[in-house]
Amino acid sequence: MLELDTVTAGYERRAPVFRGASLTVAPGESVGLLGPSGCGKSTLARVAALLHRPDAGRLVLDGTEVRAWRHRAPRELRTAVGVVFQQPRTAADPRLTLAEIIAEPLRATGRRAEADSRVAELAPAVGLTADLLTRRPHEVSDGQLQRACLARALTLSPRWLICDEMTAMLDASTTAALVAAVETYRAETGAGLLAVGHDRVLLNRWCDRTVEWKDCLPPKETR
Amino acid sequence: MNAADPTVLRALAAVTAERAEDAVLSVRDLTVRFRLRGGRSVAAVSDAAFDLGAGECLALVGESGCGKSVLASALLGLLPGNAETSGTALLEGEAGAGPTDLLAADEKTLARTVRGRRVGLVPQSPAGHLTPVRTVRSQLEETVRALTGTPRRARRKAAEDAAERAAFPAGHLDRYPHELSGGLAQRAATALALIGDARLLLADEPTTGLDRELVDRTVDELRRHVDEGRGLLLITHDLAAAARIADRVAVMYAGRIVETAPAHRFFGPAGPRHPYARGLLDALPDRAFTPIPGMPPELSALPEGCAFAPRCPLATDLCATRPEPHAGVACHHPEHPRA
Ligand code: SF4
Numbered sequence: 103m104l105e106l107d108t109v110t111a112g113y114e115r116r117a118p119v120f121r122g123a124s125l126t127v128a129p130g131e132s133v134g135l136l137g138p139s140g141c142g143k144s145t146l147a148r149v150a151a152l153l154h155r156p157d158a159g160r161l162v163l164d165g166t167e168v169r170a171w172r173h174r175a176p177r178e179l180r181t182a183v184g185v186v187f188q189q190p191r192t193a194a195d196p197r198l199t200l201a202e203i204i205a206e207p208l209r210a211t212g213r214r215a216e217a218d219s220r221v222a223e224l225a226p227a228v229g230l231t232a233d234l235l236t237r238r239p240h241e242v243s244d245g246q247l248q249r250a251c252l253a254r255a256l257t258l259s260p261r262w263l264i265c266d267e268m269t270a271m272l273d274a275s276t277t278a279a280l281v282a283a284v285e286t287y288r289a290e291t292g293a294g295l296l297a298v299g300h301d302r303v304l305l306n307r308w309c310d311r312t313v314e315w316k317d318c319l320p321p322k323e324t325r
Numbered sequence: 326m327n328a329a330d331p332t333v334l335r336a337l338a339a340v341t342a343e344r345a346e347d348a349v350l351s352v353r354d355l356t357v358r359f360r361l362r363g364g365r366s367v368a369a370v371s372d373a374a375f376d377l378g379a380g381e382c383l384a385l386v387g388e389s390g391c392g393k394s395v396l397a398s399a400l401l402g403l404l405p406g407n408a409e410t411s412g413t414a415l416l417e418g419e420a421g422a423g424p425t426d427l428l429a430a431d432e433k434t435l436a437r438t439v440r441g442r443r444v445g446l447v448p449q450s451p452a453g454h455l456t457p458v459r460t461v462r463s464q465l466e467e468t469v470r471a472l473t474g475t476p477r478r479a480r481r482k483a484a485e486d487a488a489e490r491a492a493f494p495a496g497h498l499d500r501y502p503h504e505l506s507g508g509l510a511q512r513a514a515t516a517l518a519l520i521g522d523a524r525l526l527l528a529d530e531p532t533t534g535l536d537r538e539l540v541d542r543t544v545d546e547l548r549r550h551v552d553e554g555r556g557l558l559l560i561t562h563d564l565a566a567a568a569r570i571a572d573r574v575a576v577m578y579a580g581r582i583v584e585t586a587p588a589h590r591f592f593g594p595a596g597p598r599h600p601y602a603r604g605l606l607d608a609l610p611d612r613a614f615t616p617i618p619g620m621p622p623e624l625s626a627l628p629e630g631c632a633f634a635p636r637c638p639l640a641t642d643l644c645a646t647r648p649e650p651h652a653g654v655a656c657h658h659p660e661h662p663r664a
Contacts, residue, residue, distance in 0.1 A: 138536045138538075138539075139507055139535070139536050139539075140506070140507065229619075229620060231620070243388075243389050243390035244389045244390075245388060245389055245390070245620075246620070270533075271389070271533060272388075272389070272562070273387070273388035273389060273562040273605070273608075274562075274564055274605055274606070274608040274609050275388065275604060275605055275608040275616045275617045276388060276389075276616070277608065277610075277616075278608040278609075278610075278614050278615060278616035279608075279616035279617075281614070282615075282616060300536040300537060301537060301610075302537065303537075303565075303610050303611050304610045306610075307610040307611070307614055308610070
C-alpha cells in the first residue's frame with residue numbers, strides 16, 4: 103500500500119503548495135491523479151516518489167512509515183519506487199549515454215556489475231534499439247530519451263511507479279508505446295502505479311481509477 | 326470514383342492551382358538538409374508542398390523529430406548555419422505587391438518585414454516569449470511602436486486593442502508575466518503575435534503542457550483569428566487540438582508530408598488513407614490506444630524507398646521505391662476510406 107495521509111508540502115514553510123492531501127494506492131493498483139497545471143499535484147508526486155520531504159503528514163509505504171527524511175527519504179526506501187517526469191531533457195544527465203542513464207540507479211547502489219545485463223533486458227522492453235544506447239541525450243529525440251528515463255525508473259524493479267505527466271510532451275504513438283511498456287512491467291511484477299496528469303481521456307483509459315486533485319484535499323472550510 | 330482516374334486527377338490539379346493562386350502561403354519542393362561533420366547529412370525536410378489560404382487553418386502533425394518544427398524555422402529564416410534549404414515558399418504580398426519567397430529573402434528583409442509583421446508568431450512557451458521584467462502593457466506598447474510606428478499618444482489605445490483581440494483582460498495589463506496563469510500568458514503572447522496584423526499566423530506547438538480545457542480555449546481563440554481572414558499554420562503533435570480547429574491536416578513522417586486531407590475526412594469515419602496516419606490516430610487513448618510498432622528512422626540514414634516500410638503492415642516489394650504523392654497521399658497501397 104502507498105498511503106499519503108494529510109500531507110502538507112511545498113518549497114517555503116509558510117506558504118506550502120498544498121495542505122492536507124490524502125491519497126491511497128493499493129498494491130498492484132493503478133491510480134490516475136487528475137488536476138490542472140500548477141495545482142500542486144507534481145509536488146505530491148515528488149513526495150510519493152520519496153524525493154521531497156513533506157512539511158506535515160505521513161507517508162506510509164507497504165506498512166512502514168517513511169521517517170528519517172533529509173531532503174529526500176533514505177536511499178534504501180527510495181529503491182522501492184521508480185519515477186518518471188514530464189521533461190526528459192531536465193531529468194537526464196546530458197553527459198551520459200542512454201545505457202549509462204538506464205544503469206544509473208545500479209551504479210548509485212554499488213551494483214555496477216549488473217548494469218550490462220539489466221540494460222540489455224530493459225532496452226527492448228521500452229522499445230530502444232542497441233544503436234541508440236551509445237548515444238547521448240542531444241543525439242536522440244524527446245520520445246527516445248523518455249523511453250530511456252522510463253527504463254531507468256524500472257532498473258531496480260520497483261514495487262511502485264510514479265509517472266508525473268510522463269507523456270505530456272509526446273506524440274500519440276510514443277504515448278501509447280510508453281503506457282504499454284509500463285503496463286507490461288506491472289503485469290509481470292504486480293507493481294502499483296500513480297500516474298499524475300491533466301489528460302482525463304488518457305488517465306481514464308490507462309488507470310483502474312482516476313481521482314480528482316480537489317478530492318484529495320480536505321473540504322474547503324477546514325483548509 | 327477511382328482516385329487514379331485522369332479526370333479526377335485533373336480536377337484535383339485544378340483545385341490545387343486555384344488554392345495556390347489565392348494562398349497566403351504557397352510552399353513547393355521545400356527541402357532542408359543539415360550538413361554534419363564527416364560529410365554526413367540529415368534530411369530534415371524533403372519536398373514539402375502545401376498551400377494555405379486566407380481564413381484557413383492547416384495543421385501540420387507528426388511526432389517530435391519528424392521535421393515539422395524545422396519546416397517552420399525554414400519559413401522564418403531561423404535555421405542554423407549548417408542548414409541548406411531549397412524550394413520556394415511564397416508569402417502573399419501586401420497591398421498589391423508581389424509575393425515574397427521566404428526561402429530566398431535575406432535576413433534583413435525577414436527581420437524587418439516578415440517575422441512578427443507579415444507572419445505572426447504564436448510561441449510554444451509563452452513564458453519564453455514574454456520579457457519577465459516588464460509588464461504586459463509595456464511589452465505590447467513596445468511591440469506596437471516597433472511594428473506599426475504608431476505615434477506615442479495612440480500606443481496605449483493600440484496596445485489595449487491588441488489585448489482585447491486576444492481576449493486578454495484589460496485589468497491584467499499592468500501585471501508581470503510571472504503573475505499570470507498559463508492561459509493568460511498564452512493570450513498575452515498571442516496578443517503580441519497579432520499586433521502586426523499579419524495575414525499569416527504560425528503557431529508552433531502552442532498547446533504543449535497546457536491542460537485540456539486551456540488547450541481548447543487556446544485553439545478556439547486561434548480559430549477566431551482564422552475566421553477573421555488570417556491563414557494559420559498550426560504545428561502540433563496534439564491531434565485533439567488539430568481535430569478541434571483545422572480545416573486541413575498535413576501529416577509529416579521522416580521529413581516528408583505523407584498525406585494531406587480535409588480535417589473532417591481525416592478525423593471522421595472515413596479516416597486517413599496513409600497507413601502511418603491511420604496508426605497515429607489508432608494510438609489515441611480514445612481509440613485503440615495501440616502504438617505503431619518500432620520507431621521512426623534516422624533522418625541521417627533514410628532508406629531509398631518508403632521511410633515507413635519497416636513499420637508498415639501493408640508494405641510490399643513495391644515499397645522499396647519511394648511513393649510519389651498522388652491525390653494527397655504518398656503511399657503505394659493507400660487504404661480506402663473506411664466508410
Ligand atoms: S508505401 Fe508501402 S510501406 Fe509505405 S506506407 Fe504505403 S504501403 Fe506502407
